[in-house]
Amino acid sequence: MRFLRFWWEFVVGDDMLAAACVIAAIAATAGLAALGVAAWWLLPLAVPLVLYVSLRRAT
Amino acid sequence: MFYTNTCSPVKPGSGHGQPDHAPVGRGEQLGNERDPDAVDLGEHVPGDEPRALLARQASTLPRMSAVFLVLSAFLASAVEMVEALTIVLAAGLTRGWRSSLTGLAAAVIVLAAIVAALGPALTVVPLDALRLVVGALLLLFGLQWLRKAILRASGRKALHDEDAIFARELAEARVAEHIERAGIDWYGFTLSFKGVLLEGLEVAFIVLTFGSTQGSIPLAAAGAAGAVLLVAGVGVAVRAPLARVPENTMKFAVGLMLTTFGIFWSAEGAGAHWPGSDAALPGVLAFVCVVSALLVLALRTPRMETA
Numbered sequence: 001m002r003f004l005r006f007w008w009e010f011v012v013g014d015d016m017l018a019a020a021c022v023i024a025a026i027a028a029t030a031g032l033a034a035l036g037v038a039a040w041w042l043l044p045l046a047v048p049l050v051l052y053v054s055l056r057r058a059t
Numbered sequence: 060m061f062y063t064n065t066c067s068p069v070k071p072g073s074g075h076g077q078p079d080h081a082p083v084g085r086g087e088q089l090g091n092e093r094d095p096d097a098v099d100l101g102e103h104v105p106g107d108e109p110r111a112l113l114a115r116q117a118s119t120l121p122r123m124s125a126v127f128l129v130l131s132a133f134l135a136s137a138v139e140m141v142e143a144l145t146i147v148l149a150a151g152l153t154r155g156w157r158s159s160l161t162g163l164a165a166a167v168i169v170l171a172a173i174v175a176a177l178g179p180a181l182t183v184v185p186l187d188a189l190r191l192v193v194g195a196l197l198l199l200f201g202l203q204w205l206r207k208a209i210l211r212a213s214g215r216k217a218l219h220d221e222d223a224i225f226a227r228e229l230a231e232a233r234v235a236e237h238i239e240r241a242g243i244d245w246y247g248f249t250l251s252f253k254g255v256l257l258e259g260l261e262v263a264f265i266v267l268t269f270g271s272t273q274g275s276i277p278l279a280a281a282g283a284a285g286a287v288l289l290v291a292g293v294g295v296a297v298r299a300p301l302a303r304v305p306e307n308t309m310k311f312a313v314g315l316m317l318t319t320f321g322i323f324w325s326a327e328g329a330g331a332h333w334p335g336s337d338a339a340l341p342g343v344l345a346f347v348c349v350v351s352a353l354l355v356l357a358l359r360t361p362r363m364e365t366a
Contacts, residue, residue, distance in 0.1 A: 011200060018202060022195070026195055026329055029326055029330070030330055043322045043326045051354060054202070055358060059358060
């Protein structure tokens with residue numbers, strides 16, 4: 001259990017919402033790419049938003 | 060050997076966006092043995108594009124990516140090793156050098172075993188899947204670094220202070236109970252071992268993920284080893300925490316690099332194709348730098364108003 005908690009904190013950290021949003025953005029990128037739509041722009045758009053929200057939550 | 064350029068006549072749509080820098084070994088391993096000439100002729104073999112392209116581009120690692128790779132591994136390792144050095148010094152000065160250095164050696168052996176075991180295992184994972192998983196992990200990991208770095212740079216979080224950490228470790232180590240096993244002080248050994256292992260795990264993670272995805276774990280390991288040797292050399296020379304190292308700036312740089320590579324690889328792994336392929340990487344880095352700088356400014360403003 002401690003082992004799992006260590007890796008969870010190591011990778012996800014203390015903002016689970018940010019991690020979930022990043023995973024959702026990657027999934028959306030994969031979805032767009034599968035539909036044949038250019039999807040490279042999605043993560044550069046999503047990451048600053050996630051970072052901003054995460055910073056706002058931390059301050 | 061990593062910089063040879065192999066321009067393959069890939070026709071548009073047949074595996075475009077696949078990496079130009081597949082690893083040595085990975086490409087051979089994933090090579091299309093049924094029809095090795097398919098890509099040379101620009102033929103489309105459904106389902107075999109990545110394998111064939113990787114086989115063709117097995118020895119390619121663009122210079123730019125290699126520089127980023129070594130620099131990222133070097134910076135991340137240097138930051139972590141500065142922190143590990145503080146702990147080893149505190150353990151050595153208070154509990155004896157034998158215990159501290161034994162803990163250090165044991166941690167290094169464990170880290171080497173982890174890299175040796177996981178490194179080859181990662182090379183058998185298909186590159187797109189590897190990039191997706193590694194990219195997502197790096198992005199999650201990098202955002203943690205970047206978030207802390209932005210909070211520190213904007214004054215919202217205390218700066219990392221090696222002198223203060225060193226003083227705290229010294230105070231704790233001095234009052235800890237003395238338990239000796241096989242001539243080694245257990246507290247000193249454990250403090251040093253855990254410190255180096257935990258800091259080193261981040262380095263191992265970065266070396267393995269960067270190295271395997273870029274196709275050269277040895278190159279990433281070389282960057283990390285350079286940092287370890289440099290920090291260890293300076294540490295032995297000064298026998299004090301390296302408080303003058305611009306650690307907070309370096310952490311910011313590592314956060315930027317990890318986030319950039321995370322965005323780039325996870326998008327590629329998810330099937331997106333970057334305009335200009337690898338040439339987009341500096342653009343992503345510049346974008347992440349600008350966004351981070353703006354966020355630092357945005358978070359600084361309210362605090363300056365109340366000051």
